[in-house]
Amino acid sequence: MKKTKIKVAVDVVKTQKKNSLRGKRNRAAGARFELKVRNELEFKGWIVDKWSNNVDLEEKKLIKVKNKFLGPGKPIMLGAGFPDFIAFKKKGKNYEIIGIEVRTKGWINQNEKSKCSFLLKEKIFSKILIAKKGKKRGEVKYINFEKKYNKT
Helix, strand or coil: CCHHHHHHHHHHHHHHHHHHHHHHHHHHHHHHHHHHHHHHHCCCCCCEECCCCCEEECCCCCEEECCCCCCCCHHHHHHCCCCCEEEEEEEEEEEEEEEEEEEECCCHHHHHHHHHHHHHCCCCCCCEEEEECCCCCCCCEEEHHHHHHHHC
């Protein structure tokens, strides 16, 4: 009886360690992909910066994102805004301002769709692009939010 309880407890700990390692790898891969997207946009002539605001859907307004303390010995997480980046490029006498949300699979949830719709409706961004990995290695595809979801 005791051996089975100990074995189950050991299996749970092993599973938790595996999941923890998987999460660390996924976060690192996401950060690398985010950096790749940023570098690619800068190469194409866009001026890119981290967006540090978010949308409060209840009050229907932009709010500043607070930095997150992750614990002692870990760096503070900065700029967890939505979308990930703001980019602008001179277009004649004006500037085109876009928002870029980086997702490896290209999927965004319902809450994020509502935020995108709000940002477009309020004309904060002229368009919002969702950056996702392409089929070829190293390829980045950009999906226009309005065209894919027909929402403004």
